[in-house]
Amino acid sequence: MTAALSPIDKAKYIAARRAVEFVEDGMRVGLGTGSTAAWMVRCLGEMVREDGIKITGVATSARTAQLAREVGVPVKTLDEVRWLDLTIDGADEYDADLNLIKGGGGALLHEKIVATASDQMVVIADLSKQVDTLGAFPLPVEVIPFGWQTTKALIEEMLSNVDVLGRSASLRLNGADPFRTDEGNYILDLHLRRIANPAQLSLVLNQIPGVVENGLFLDICDVLVIGNADGTVEVRDINNGTVEHERIDITDRENLFTDSAE
Numbered sequence: 001m002t003a004a005l006s007p008i009d010k011a012k013y014i015a016a017r018r019a020v021e022f023v024e025d026g027m028r029v030g031l032g033t034g035s036t037a038a039w040m041v042r043c044l045g046e047m048v049r050e051d052g053i054k055i056t057g058v059a060t061s062a063r064t065a066q067l068a069r070e071v072g073v074p075v076k077t078l079d080e081v082r083w084l085d086l087t088i089d090g091a092d093e094y095d096a097d098l099n100l101i102k103g104g105g106g107a108l109l110h111e112k113i114v115a116t117a118s119d120q121m122v123v124i125a126d127l128s129k130q131v132d133t134l135g136a137f138p139l140p141v142e143v144i145p146f147g148w149q150t151t152k153a154l155i156e157e158m159l160s161n162v163d164v165l166g167r168s169a170s171l172r173l174n175g176a177d178p179f180r181t182d183e184g185n186y187i188l189d190l191h192l193r194r195i196a197n198p199a200q201l202s203l204v205l206n207q208i209p210g211v212v213e214n215g216l217f218l219d220i221c222d223v224l225v226i227g228n229a230d231g232t233v234e235v236r237d238i239n240n241g242t243v244e245h246e247r248i249d250i251t252d253r254e255n256l257f258t259d260s261a262e
């Protein structure tokens with residue numbers, strides 16, 4: 001018996017299936033990190049293997065690079081490619097202006113560098129990530145290990161001067177040890193609950209010595225693709241101001257959507 005995908009995984013798959021329609025032959029594509037982005041990488045792998053399209057992927061994490069190679073998507077470094085046509089990535093939160101919180105998977109630094117080096121950023125998500133005001137999801141901040149407790153104290157002190165509801169920071173752990181990013185850095189998760197002025201917060205965070213980057217992605221996302229478990233999808237384009245509703249044909253992937261006897 002092969003179990004069908006959970007509703008949330010179906011929604012992620014639907015968003016990924018729609019987002020890869022933005023990819024054209026010959027493109028250089030930034031490959032995001034996370035469970036939604038993993039579906040996108042698998043879909044791209046099918047396009048390479050079955051449709052013969054030629055693309056170059058630039059991965060935002062070691063685990064995405066490994067998956068891309070496994071499914072047949074050629075991977076190069078950003079330094080080899082320099083600039084990208086498109087990046088497709090997931091998000092932890094998005095608001096009505098398509099501003100984001102990212103970094104739940106710990107890849108925010110490479111994700112922000114890659115997205116910024118792209119003509120277009122397409123974000124894939126489901127409705128559970130939609131918020132009126134950013135901040136319910138703890139804001140990840142990448143810091144260097146040296147003096148991280150001093151950096152944490154400086155961040156918490158700074159938070160008393162900005163308009164947020166919560167003011168604590170916690171070191172992200174991997175078991176009993178600090179979680180390490182692909183750059184060997186630590187992540188502090190800021191429990192803010194509500195960020196009234198994300199642009200101001202992003203600026204002041206990045207001025208604190210020891211902070212490498214924060215997970216606020218502001219004015220970077222161009223298109224948001226929201227997948228739903230019933231196969232429908234919403235495509236919001238912030239530059240054109242358009243919102244389109246579509247249905248994805250998944251008849252070729254029925255096995256993902258219904259239990260099947262084996």
Ligand SMILES: O=C(CO)[C@H](O)[C@H](O)COP(=O)(O)O
Nearest residue numbers: 034035036090103104105107
């Ligand atoms: O920012 C990220 C990784 O650093 C991810 O895009 C974000 O955490 C969403 O992940 P998922 O698709 O698994 O919900």
